[in-house]
Structure formats: structure tokens, C-alpha cells
Amino acid sequence: MAILRSKEIWDMEVDEIQDKLVELRAELSKNVSKSAAAGVIENPGKIRVLKRTIARVLTILNEKQKENQHKADIAKLKPDLVNYAAKLQEEGYTNYTEHSKKNTEEKKDDPMPNEPYVISPDNYGENDNYTQISLVYYAGDEVLADDEDEVVEDIEDTVGEDFAEHFGEYEDDSVFIRNDRLRCDYEILRDNRSFSDVAEGSNY
Numbered sequence: 001m002a003i004l005r006s007k008e009i010w011d012m013e014v015d016e017i018q019d020k021l022v023e024l025r026a027e028l029s030k031n032v033s034k035s036a037a038a039g040v041i042e043n044p045g046k047i048r049v050l051k052r053t054i055a056r057v058l059t060i061l062n063e064k065q066k067e068n069q070h071k072a073d074i075a076k077l078k079p080d081l082v083n084y085a086a087k088l089q090e091e092g093y094t095n096y097t098e099h100s101k102k103n104t105e106e107k108k109d110d111p112m113p114n115e116p117y118v119i120s121p122d123n124y125g126e127n128d129n130y131t132q133i134s135l136v137y138y139a140g141d142e143v144l145a146d147d148e149d150e151v152v153e154d155i156e157d158t159v160g161e162d163f164a165e166h167f168g169e170y171e172d173d174s175v176f177i178r179n180d181r182l183r184c185d186y187e188i189l190r191d192n193r194s195f196s197d198v199a200e201g202s203n204y
Helices: 006-010 014-038 044-090 096-109 195-202
Strands: 117-119 131-138 143-146 174-179 184-191
Touching: 006 044, 014 044, 143 195
Parallel strands: 131 184
Antiparallel strands: 117 174, 131 143, 174 184
16 A cells, blocks of 8 residues: 655645545455454554554544635625625725725826926915025026026936926916925026037136
8 A cells, every 4th residue: 555645744735635535445354354364463564554544534524625615705705795795885985995906006296296397486485494496597508507507417316308398377487396305496598599609608
């Protein structure tokens, strides 16, 4: 008789385990009867192995039956939950799962709070904890520079890459941007000249 290992038993279906249990019990009974007839226990090692194997098979069989019953209970419960949810919806109850999901999706579409945003001229400089900075936007070559003609390289993180689209919202030639992350208010004045011309002229 080949020894049945736990993994082999777990890989079997319940009906296969039950058939194997019948075989093992029959073999054990045969060996016990043979020993009783002879008046001495023949091959006691084999009998011990059979008993241990039967105990192992019974343990695993019990666990698999519980597992199968649990799966069956869940499968039976699912339709009831679906019907219950449908009934709640019909009676006007809010589906908070969908509501929460919708809110999450809406939040994803909202601009990040740390992104620069346009403010009105009246709001510029209202916060004493924020630094006020003046910049010039040279429309001729679309260059943004400070009042010392130092070019602003990181436009997106400083004032937002679309700042130029907001000229005219409050004033024709100026736009005001607040950056909460940097704690700065920016006044951007539009100059229709090119920065290259202005910078070249300042060298003389």
C-alpha cells in the first residue's frame, strides 16, 4: 500500500476521498481479522500506518466538506444580497458605494490645491505671510522674467503654464497668480516686446 500524503489527499475531490477511505478501512479490517485468526498481530507496522492514514483522511475530508459547505452558503447568499440591494434602490435608498465612488472620481478631476491659481487684483498682497513678486511676460517671444531680467525657468510650478491665457480677465495687461505651496503672490505685467530685444538693449 502506497502511503497517502496530506497534499495528495487535499488534491482529491470529496467523493474520491470517501472512496479511498472505504478502501483503507477495508484493508485495515482485513489485516486486523488476519491477525486475530492467527492469534498474533501480523505486520503491526502496517496496521499503525493504516490507522494514521485513516485519521489523516478523516481530518482532511472533514475540512473539505466544511469548505464546500461554506462556498455553497456564499453562493446561495449572493442572489439574496443582489435582490436586497435592488429593493433598496427601488425604495429610494442611496447607494453609498456608488456615491462614494462618484465623489472620489470628482475629486480626481479637481485641480490640486498646491497648483498656482488666478486671483483678483484686490486679493493680491492681502496675506501678510505671502511674498509679493513682480514678473514681466514678454509676449514677443513668450518669455517670463523677473524685474532683474532673470528668466523664470520653472513656469509650471511657479505661476502655472497657462497663466498667459488669463490676461484680460481682470485687467488687460496684468494677471495675478497665487502659489500656496511657495507662499507667494505674483503680479505679472505683459510687455508686447521680445525679451531678447530688451535684454540686448540693456547690455549697452
